[in-house]
Amino acid sequence: MSAEFWAGYISGAASIILGNPLDLLKVRLQAAQPNVPVKDAGVYLSSAAPRLSTIVTGTAVPILSHGALNAILLVSYKRFEFALNKAWSTREGNLSAVWLAGAVGGLCTWTVSAPTEIIKCRAQASSPTISSWAIARQIWTTFGLPGLYIGGSVTALRDCIGYGFYFWSYELANSHWPWPSTTTPRDSSRAVLCGGLAGIVAWASVFPLDVIKTRVQTQVWHPSRKRIGALRVAIETLKKEGTRAFFQGLTICSIRAFVVNAVHWVIYERILYIL
Numbered sequence: 001m002s003a004e005f006w007a008g009y010i011s012g013a014a015s016i017i018l019g020n021p022l023d024l025l026k027v028r029l030q031a032a033q034p035n036v037p038v039k040d041a042g043v044y045l046s047s048a049a050p051r052l053s054t055i056v057t058g059t060a061v062p063i064l065s066h067g068a069l070n071a072i073l074l075v076s077y078k079r080f081e082f083a084l085n086k087a088w089s090t091r092e093g094n095l096s097a098v099w100l101a102g103a104v105g106g107l108c109t110w111t112v113s114a115p116t117e118i119i120k121c122r123a124q125a126s127s128p129t130i131s132s133w134a135i136a137r138q139i140w141t142t143f144g145l146p147g148l149y150i151g152g153s154v155t156a157l158r159d160c161i162g163y164g165f166y167f168w169s170y171e172l173a174n175s176h177w178p179w180p181s182t183t184t185p186r187d188s189s190r191a192v193l194c195g196g197l198a199g200i201v202a203w204a205s206v207f208p209l210d211v212i213k214t215r216v217q218t219q220v221w222h223p224s225r226k227r228i229g230a231l232r233v234a235i236e237t238l239k240k241e242g243t244r245a246f247f248q249g250l251t252i253c254s255i256r257a258f259v260v261n262a263v264h265w266v267i268y269e270r271i272l273y274i275l
Contacts, residue, residue, distance in 0.1 A: 005071060011266075012063075012070055014263065014264075015264040016063055018260060023256060027058075027120075061115075068112050077104070099167065106163030106164065107156055110159060114149045118139065118217045121218050122135045150217060151217040154212050158209040162202045163202070166198050169197060169201035177190055191268075192265070195266070196261055203250075203257045211246050211249075212234050212246075219233075
């Protein structure tokens with residue numbers, strides 16, 4: 001268990017840092033008002049302070065919370081998949097059980113992912129750049145604990161559906177490209193392909209929800225005006241910008257998803273083999 005934890009933590013931290021520049025761009029595209037073409041996306045990166053620290057903007061909290069999130073996800077996923085296979089008398093790897101177990105696992109991460117997401121997104125969308133710690137203090141001072149769960153419902157829905165498709169697509173890819181039953185480390189090319197494809201499928205399945213989540217969490221807060229909820233954000237976005245707005249940044253996100261998840265699985269498998 002400790003080997004899996006550290007392999008997951010180290011690989012996750014590495015993938016977070018590697019993918020953050022594209023994640024930063026994705027968040028700024030999603031939060032853009034009005035709709036901005038992808039060809040102008042560089043404006044959103046250049047609008048932040050032109051320092052090397054911009055590359056890691058918003059990574060502090062995701063890296064620190066990754067251990068807890070990963071542990072909750074994997075434990076809940078494994079246990080629920082085992083329970084489903086036992087109840088249905090199916091073998092491990094049944095795709096229906098995998099999807100449902102992944103969805104439950106994603107839902108269980110909500111307590112950690114919701115606070116992480118709001119701090120990360122507000123830090124990434126800030127201009128000039130504000131640190132994650134300053135964002136966290138601001139939210140806590142203004143709203144208290146409930147403030148960390150602004151946009152929590154849509155975050156939970158996104159994670160539930162997204163992780164369901166993530167584990168499902170990874171298992172599906174593995175079933176068509178099975179690992180060799182040897183004591184050597186798994187073929188890196190297979191980890192790259194399966195992990196990368198799983199990342200793309202997962203994000204594509206929930207991207208409109210992610211856009212809504214980002215806009216809910218990065219909205220400007222006025223003391224005299226009530227915060228806008230996810231449903232109203234979705235309706236107003238559709239009316240003002242059309243359906244295209246719900247896919248703003250999807251190309252960037254897909255590239256990031258493939259790279260990040262491919263690297264994650266390669267590092268994870270290698271570290272697990274070493275440990």
